[in-house]
Amino acid sequence: MTTQISPGARDALEAWVAHLRALDGAAENTLTAYAGDLSAFLAFQASHRGGPMGLAQIATLTSSDMRAWMAGExxxxxxxxxxxxxxxAVKSFVRWLCEREGFDPTAILSTRAPKFRKPLPRPLAQSAAKDLIATVGLQHETPWIALRDVAVVTVLYGCGLRISEGLGLTGADAPLADVLRIRGKGGKERLVPVLPAARAAVDRYVAACPFDLGRSEPLFRGARGGALNPRIVAGVMARARMQLGLPSSATPHALRHSFATHLLEAGGDLRSIQELLGHASLSTTQAYTAVDTVHLMETYARAHPHGR
Known part of the structure; x- marks a missing residue:
């Protein structure tokens, strides 16, 4: 595959990835995926057009070439x-490349992505979220570990954090302040208010934790003192949801969805919720509008005389 891509094109690909790493702060896993996507795209075009793909060949790609690639995928x-x-990813690379090579990228950039329906987030009802947090605390016989599990899920739900963000907290974050500074995807920072319940849960865990929680060390620890593995949190929630009869969608990430949906139900505006969640685009946050509408229609159907 690599021999079908000219050294110039490969150098350009590496330079583009370096540009994303330096400018956008993209995660390494994301950059690796982008590089793989582009390498596969260029290799396909080389095979499709019957010759190596260099910078000159990229500049002459047509709408037909793009459709052939998408069909192949x-x-x-x-x-x-x-x-x-x-x-x-292809469009991002080509947009960057055409600024340096001076070609017309219209045929590539005008290619339309296939339509797909984004699945709606599946939040928990407020009562279910509270029951889940309480039941999580019953999953382990070691008291400090039970307190840790409650603290983690309370922080995820109470602050709307991704699990990587919650487990990324360090000893320096305890006791939790009124506002947390969270570094999210792409290294972007945001400020998140902390509910008293989350602060209290973390305080109880810290007081019981047998390990020294150094300022630069992970706040949430595994049974042997290392950083808590997200799979442990997922497993604890899986056992708790089975006991409560909740659906398999009741995962750690569902707590983040629940945080956003419950804020919206309480009258929060989308722009503020976008900032709290750290979404780069408001369109991502707007998915919760659909969730709230579904909730509203279900309530209406139950309450309206004709819906009974």
Whole structure:
């Protein structure tokens, strides 16, 4: 595959990845995925057009070439969402490249991604979220570990954090302040208010934890003192949701969705919720509008005389 891509094109690809790393602060896993997507795209075009892909060949790609590539992706089993993500990476690279090479990228940039329906977030009801947090505390016989589990899920729900963000807290964050400074995806920082319940849960855990929680060390520890593995949190929640009869969608990430949905139900505005969640685009946050509408219609159907 690599021999089908000219050294110039490969150098450009590496320079683009370096540009994203330096300018956008993208995660290494994301950059690796982008590089793989572009390498596969260029290799396909080399095979499709019957010759190595260099910078000059990239500049002459047509709409027909793009459609052939997308069709090939679908034949290999890629779903619409995956094809759309790979096309987005291709467009980003080409947009960057054309600024340096001076060619017209219209044929590539005008390629439309396949349509797909984004699944709505599946939040928990407020009562279910409270029951889940309480039940999580019953999953381990070691008292400090039970307090740790409650603290983690309370922070995820009470602050709307991704699990990586919650487990990224350090000893310097305890006791929790009124506002947390969270570094999210792409290294972007945001300020998140801390509810008293989250602060109290962390305080109880810290007081019981047998390990020295150094300022630069992970706040949440595993049974042997190392950083808590997110799979442990997922497993604890899985046992708790089975006891409560909750659906399999009641995962650690569902707590973040629940935080956003419950804020919206309480009258929060989308822009503020976007900032609290750290979404780069408001359109991502707008998914919760649909969730809230579904909730509203279900309530209406139960309450309205004709819905009974």
């Amino acid at each position: 679908r034949l290999r089993g890629a779903g619409p969402r995956s094809v759309a993500r790979r096309l987005s």
